[in-house]
Amino acid sequence: MAGRTSSRVARETEARGLPHGTLEAFLSGDAAAFADVVRVYGYVVRGIAHRFWKSAFECEDALQEVWLHVYSQREAFDRTRLDSFPGWLAVVARRRCIEMLRKADRLPPLAAGESAEAQVSTDEPSRDLDRRDLERHLAAFKASLRPVWQRFFELHFVEGRDYADVSREMRISVTRCKYMKRVLASRARRHRGLRDVLDRRSAG
Amino acid sequence: MIHLKGEIDRHLASGLAAADEESLREHLRACAVCRAYHDEQVRLLRALAGDPERATEAEERRLAANVVRAAGLPVPVVIAPAPGAIDRLLWPGRRERFGLALALTAAGVLLLATVGVRQPPAIAFAIDGAVETRLVAGAWVEAREAPIELRYARGARLNLEPGSRGRVGAPGDDLLLQAGRVRCDVDAGRGEFAVITENARARVLGTRFVVDHVAGSTSVVVEEGRVAVHDARSDAKVEVAAGQYTSIASGGVLAPPSAARGFLDIAASPWAEIRVDGRHVDTTPLSHPIELSAGRHEIELVNPVSARHVEQIEILLGKTVTRKVKLEPVPTGFVLFEGSTPKTLPRLDGRAIALGAPAEVAAGEHLVERSPECAQPRQILRVEVGRTVRVPGC
Numbered sequence: 001m002a003g004r005t006s007s008r009v010a011r012e013t014e015a016r017g018l019p020h021g022t023l024e025a026f027l028s029g030d031a032a033a034f035a036d037v038v039r040v041y042g043y044v045v046r047g048i049a050h051r052f053w054k055s056a057f058e059c060e061d062a063l064q065e066v067w068l069h070v071y072s073q074r075e076a077f078d079r080t081r082l083d084s085f086p087g088w089l090a091v092v093a094r095r096r097c098i099e100m101l102r103k104a105d106r107l108p109p110l111a112a113g114e115s116a117e118a119q120v121s122t123d124e125p126s127r128d129l130d131r132r133d134l135e136r137h138l139a140a141f142k143a144s145l146r147p148v149w150q151r152f153f154e155l156h157f158v159e160g161r162d163y164a165d166v167s168r169e170m171r172i173s174v175t176r177c178k179y180m181k182r183v184l185a186s187r188a189r190r191h192r193g194l195r196d197v198l199d200r201r202s203a204g
Numbered sequence: 205m206i207h208l209k210g211e212i213d214r215h216l217a218s219g220l221a222a223a224d225e226e227s228l229r230e231h232l233r234a235c236a237v238c239r240a241y242h243d244e245q246v247r248l249l250r251a252l253a254g255d256p257e258r259a260t261e262a263e264e265r266r267l268a269a270n271v272v273r274a275a276g277l278p279v280p281v282v283i284a285p286a287p288g289a290i291d292r293l294l295w296p297g298r299r300e301r302f303g304l305a306l307a308l309t310a311a312g313v314l315l316l317a318t319v320g321v322r323q324p325p326a327i328a329f330a331i332d333g334a335v336e337t338r339l340v341a342g343a344w345v346e347a348r349e350a351p352i353e354l355r356y357a358r359g360a361r362l363n364l365e366p367g368s369r370g371r372v373g374a375p376g377d378d379l380l381l382q383a384g385r386v387r388c389d390v391d392a393g394r395g396e397f398a399v400i401t402e403n404a405r406a407r408v409l410g411t412r413f414v415v416d417h418v419a420g421s422t423s424v425v426v427e428e429g430r431v432a433v434h435d436a437r438s439d440a441k442v443e444v445a446a447g448q449y450t451s452i453a454s455g456g457v458l459a460p461p462s463a464a465r466g467f468l469d470i471a472a473s474p475w476a477e478i479r480v481d482g483r484h485v486d487t488t489p490l491s492h493p494i495e496l497s498a499g500r501h502e503i504e505l506v507n508p509v510s511a512r513h514v515e516q517i518e519i520l521l522g523k524t525v526t527r528k529v530k531l532e533p534v535p536t537g538f539v540l541f542e543g544s545t546p547k548t549l550p551r552l553d554g555r556a557i558a559l560g561a562p563a564e565v566a567a568g569e570h571l572v573e574r575s576p577e578c579a580q581p582r583q584i585l586r587v588e589v590g591r592t593v594r595v596p597g598c
Binding site for chain 1 (some may be wrong): 214217227231233239242243244245246247248251252254255256257259260261263264265268269270271272274277292293341342346348367369373382383384400419420454532548565
């Protein structure tokens, strides 16, 4: 779990903010800075979209539209208040999500003072229990793998490294990486404990 | 309706080309069965990463690439390389090395079987003031207010300037420069090293060079050695020699190498001779800035009655570096050359001195050079504070 923890810490550390230079480059329309903003502040927009769309695909589809809207609205952001960027982003993203649901007739018009998020269901409180259960099954799943496969699992699935990184790190080809991913995903699908946790969450 | 589970698997496993992904998305919007399958696979992959509710790194990369592409911008290499682009970008000569790689792979299998699985090796160490951090492949480094020094295990030393950000070992033992400026000093004989940006790759074997990546444009200035710069979007390549530079704008083409020059405008009080890298170039006050090759230079200001001023400065490509220096006075004495006017004037520390008039110089030892007919054409003269040393004519 150490790798997972360090990966999370890295993402959360990054999420504290981008340097002002990168934000200014984004506001000027720079592609690399835009990609950086999407990656670092993705959690803000994803968190909002997740409250409105439960399906992973619908959520991702919506995220693309929301980010395009954010990009087109970037000139409306006050460049003298770069520290307030995450707040501005959250407001723009939330408004866009509500607009999209209204257009799709999936959200009735709001009464004055009513919150749109109140109309969508909130997460159940048993999440912590499920998470502990998941961690236990993941540890068991990982322990059932041979060392090389454990290493691949850790690098690719847990740390989220791309194939180029994993292939360099493990000195295996990218094709081998793809094969290992398919095999592991298929084994994970058949793993009873993992399947039970996921089924429980889907049902919830 | 035909279901596309294989396509979904490929999409989640290794990514699809942009057009294929868009057509898969169209299908998913219409097909509830495939959408459910997609969601199940996504949830599984997230669960394997530790949290079924949290997007994986691969999802984040894919989203960033898609929105950047949808906004009509070039997709940065760091976010979403086109299939095979990283291989092309990093290993232009990989086919030639395939045979060797095959032999090495066999040896590697034996070695791995012997040593087993090891901890990820440190690619580099980041030195931020007194703090040294071990960096493994994929680590991001960002210099916010102060520069950060990167020392690579293979010998390269990099200086990441404030406002710069990059990723080490991503991929290879190189630096992926996302934004900013990095100065590189690479030892010859320690293998290849590269700095990669969204539109260029600067590959070296042993040299000093600077890569600047600002607002989508990359420039590479070479101070020593040679650097091969590859266009990330084509097979174009230019070789840049010492004192030259090349650049590529966002969506543009690689410029042919040309002389990398900058300017130095320096004022000194009192006046001073200006020596650059040990060579006299001019004397203040300057009528116009001095043109120099881009890169680091040692500037020396010399005045006979002041302490020498030595400074390392960096001349930036196409820019003028301005300095105002007040030289510190030092205790002085005088030197008086006597005799009739010779064919060549005597020189004190390389500076011609008129005869018959005392010249003020710093107390201490000075080198006197006179015409070869003199009994002592070269001698060391000791000048004491407030005293005049008389040097008789030949």
